[in-house]
Amino acid sequence: MKDNKVLNYVEDVLENTPLDWLKLTTHRLDIYEESLAKTQFIDRFEELYKANNSSLSALSELPTAFDYIRLGHPLSSVLEWAIAHLHHLQPAQVISFSSQTMPVLAVLRKNLFDHKKTQIAYTGELPDHFDFDALKRVYGYNFELKQVESADQIPDFNGSTIFISEEDKIGEAALNSSIDFFLTMHADLGSIIVVNSEYSDSYISEILHVRRRESIAMTPADSFSALQRLIGKSPSVHVHRDVEKNKASVVKSVQKITAAQSNVLLGSCGLSVQYAIMMGLIDDAMQKHPGKAIKIIVPPNCYGGTNDQARRVVAAIDNVDILDLPVDRDNDMVQSTDQVLNEVASEDAVPLIIAEIPTNPRVEVPNLEKLRDALNKIRKTPSVELAIDPIFILDQTFCPNVQFLSKEGIFSSIRTISYVSGSKFPSGGKCTAGYCVANEKAENLMPSIKKHFKICDNEATDLQVEILSEQLPSMNQRIIDAYTNTREFVDFIEKELPEAKINFVPEDVVQQGFTPSVFSLDLPTKGNTDEEKETYKRALNKKLINMMISRIPDESKHCVSYGQLKGCYWTIPATSTQGTTKEKDKDYIARVSVSPNLNLELHKKVFLDFIEEIES
Structure with missing residues (x-):
């Protein structure tokens, strides 16, 4: 495996690693090109390697690698690139996870759809979170287990073979023709899977999609440690974290913020939390209502990750279906909820309903009392028995400070689980x-959800918990400050460009406690046909976003990093947050996310320049 040129270059890169690579969930969003996000970083990094250029300035100018840290980031990409070089593979064939089990689940999922058998061979003992019974019973995966002494003893198999090695050395992969997927697990870091299959391309895309939708890549800090171990060095900084103290602090903050007294479960990202919720509730429903259909009810144009993941779960599990919940534009969430729950009752099925409040991207808040009544309504099955009451899964990322889950909260009479990215x-x-967290009515569901956090090994890392313990106490004040800036920016745009349609919370909704700092902007358009008007509006959206980012590169960025500590983020939801949404449900409107700390006057000035250009 030894390749001194690669290892020496990695050592130099670690010496000059940009701080952003370690400290941020996204890097260089000001030069983000979404269509190239999966390849551009490695292509440019390879050029630097060939030129033996590892300077801080050169590394800092590399473009965004993937998105957030779910699909990947600079340091996970470097780790995968280095291991691939050492084994004469393509970088895409090496994929790191923060989870030890999710790479296995990714292969099992792919083979489920391909009707292909899977053999899981392993040495030593597997971690406790490999719950093979649940993987078969709940997830619907099929596989055979085979304990072996070494990789050379793997029997021939008509299907895919995953070999799980107890070898803890970073980058080790004793590949042979019997192994299609070589997985090394690292208890303190996650895992690394090497795709050694002749059908590698199709598997790579599916494994990456699991990492993006149900898990995350190995985190930046852990990838840095893995790279140090790869080159034979001990971690440069030995950090002693008081894990229990940090977790207790996070639990205390979350319970105070949400007014919920349930157990607080911490996941590696918002989507890994949502995945544990869905799989836990499906597991619970299978046990409490055996044989009954399970219906996941989800808005068709909500955040793309939520939408995509829900449909992926449904596609993989028998007896679980999806129902659309139209909530935006001319649709009323209350009316839609009532109708879809009536439909579920008519089938005597189990309703699991997911919704964002406020909605995304149009930042709408339904009439909460009427929504509560629709969720609470007594419904009957065709046999005149009481229908199963819904479980309300509430994504309140946009307003995490609203206390939906208190004993006196609006949804206190409904089984409600809230989660936040x-x-x-x-x-x-x-x-x-x-x-x-859960309200009192749903508290008994939390053990099932916790079980699936462990099965997926998707719990938050110690460093992530430490960061939350530092940031959560100031969150509510940051929400207030960010809302103040957003309201001022919205008022300014309404005054200077009154023809634009702005979707933002009205004052009566603010009085209910909803103070988001994101708004969507439907710019004025022109043209003789609907198609001409839509084309013109989309071009105008891009013009505005490009102006803001090019004129204010230190603050204005691509993407939707809502809740950041500083700056302003711009996106067109249909191309990022709604990337997997059905075309007819997409909103090609600009969405703006404002932080508590930015140069608002400069943003106003650039917006005035934009108005002058479109009016000239």
Whole structure:
């Protein structure tokens, strides 16, 4: 495996690693090109390697690697690139995870759809979180287990073979023709899977999609430690973290913020939290309502990760279906909820309903009392028995300070579980870890959810918990400050460009406690046909975003990093947050996310310049 040129270059890169690579969930969003996000970083990094250029300035100018740290980031990409070079593989064939089990689940999922058998061969003992019974019973995966003494003893198999090595050395992969996937697990870091299959391309994309939708890449700090171990060095900084103290602090903060007294579960990212919730509730429903259909109810144009993950879960599990919940534009969430729950009752099925409040991207808050009544309504099955009451899964990332879950909360009579993406306000963009809590009515569901956090090994890392413990106490004040800036910016745009349609919370909703710092902007358009008007508006959106980012590169960025500590973030939801949404449900409107710390006057000035250009 030894390749001194690669190892020496990695050592130099570690000496000159840009701080952003370690400290942020996203790097260089000002030069973000979404269509190239999976390849551009490695292509440019390879050029630097060939030129033996590892300077801080050169590394700092590399473009964004993937998105957040779910699909990947600079240091996970460097780790994968280095291991691939050492084994004469393509970088895409090496994929790191913060989880030890999710790479296995990714292969099992792919083979489920391909009707292909899977053999899991392993040496030594596997970690406790490999719950093979649940993987078969709940997830629907099929596989055979085979304990062996070494990789050379793997029997021939008509299907895919995953070999799980107890070898803890970073980068080790004793590949042979019997092994399609070589997985090394590292208890303190995660895992690394090497794809050695002749069908590697199709598997690579599927494994990456699991990492993006249900887990995360090995975190920046852990990737840095892995790279140090790869070159034979001990971690440069030995950090002693008081894990229990940090976790207790996070639990205390979350319970205070949410007014919920349930257990607080911490996941590696918002989507890993949502995945544990869904799989835990499906497991619970299978046991309590055997044989009954399970319906996941989700808005068709909500955040793309939520939408995509829900449909992926449904596609993989028998007896679980999806129902659309139209909530935006001319649709009313209350009316839609009532109709879809009536439909579920008519089928005597189990309803699991997911919704964002406020909605995304149009930042709408439904009439909460009417929504509560629709969720609470007594419904009957065709046999005139009481229908199963819904479990309300509430994504309140956009307003994590609203106390939906208190004993006196609006949804106190409904089984409600709330979750928040930690990459937003909870951490201020410093990590991705998210959390979930339940109200009193749903508290008994939390053990099932916790079980699936462990099965997926998707719990927050110690460093992520430490970051949350530092950032959560100031979150509510940051939300207030960010809302103040957002309201001022919205008022300014309404005054200077009254033809634009702005989606933002009205004052009566603010009085209810909803103070988001994101708004969507429907710019004025022109043209003789709907198609001409839409084309013109989309071009105008891009013009505005490009102006803001090019004129204010230190503050204005691409993407939707809502809740960041500083700056302003711009996106067109259909190309990022709604990337997997059905075309007819997409909103090609600009969405703006404002932080508590930015040069608002400069943003106003650039916006005035934009108005002058479109009016000239």
